[in-house]
Amino acid sequence: MVIDATTMKYTSQRDIQAYLAHKAVKGCYYAVTGKGGPEHVTFCDRAEQRLSSSYVNLTEFFMGSGELPLADISEEGKPVFCKKAPDNERKRRDVYPQIESGAMECVRFWKSVFGCRIPKLDPEAIDGWLDVLMAEEHGNDPDKLSGMRWAVNTQHTKTRPLIIRRTDIPVLALYKAIERLSFSKRRN
Structure with missing residues (x-):
């Protein structure tokens, strides 16, 4: 599992997923500001915000x-x-x-x-x-x-x-x- 405070493009999660190609990687975030993305859980969904907060x-x-x-x-x-x-x-x-x-x-x-x-x-x-x-x-x-x-x-x-x-x-x-x-x- 990748643990991060916030993410918009899931860059770290995607990088780790590519590095560990044989493993499933799930993200755990405080806040998500982008729609979609790889498998993850989030405490706070901010995907609908249009301007950074x-x-x-x-x-x-x-x-x-x-x-x-x-x-x-x-x-x-x-x-x-x-x-x-x-x-x-x-x-x-x-x-x-x-x-x-x-x-x-x-x-x-x-x-x-x-x-x-x-x-x-x-x-x-x-x-x-x-x-x-x-x-x-x-x-x-x-x-x-x-x-x-x-x-x-x-x-x-x-x-x-x-x-x-x-x-x-x-x-x-x-x-x-x-x-x-x-x-x-x-x-x-």
């Missing part, structure tokens, strides 16, 4: 692992991580211990309140908590969450703002339009 960006940021991007797989089948990585990837790796500590503190708090009967959350409840988090972000402090960027392609060469601001919408809309045109041309 900060919710997807934030869950990818918080749920991703703290390592640098994957460069290769060794002969022994172990991951080989990039030695040189963009600044945004290094910054994310550097803050990861704080992210992990905050997540664990949240779990401890919930457990102190609910014991072993932790309530089930649905996507709308998590979106509500993300709304609370984003309400404090004003987009003008590069050292805060709103100044972070996340990689949107497998090579980690293209990045987008972690929290989408109104000023980002025209550029993102143009990017989406170009992506749709490119997809249509390839299909024809």
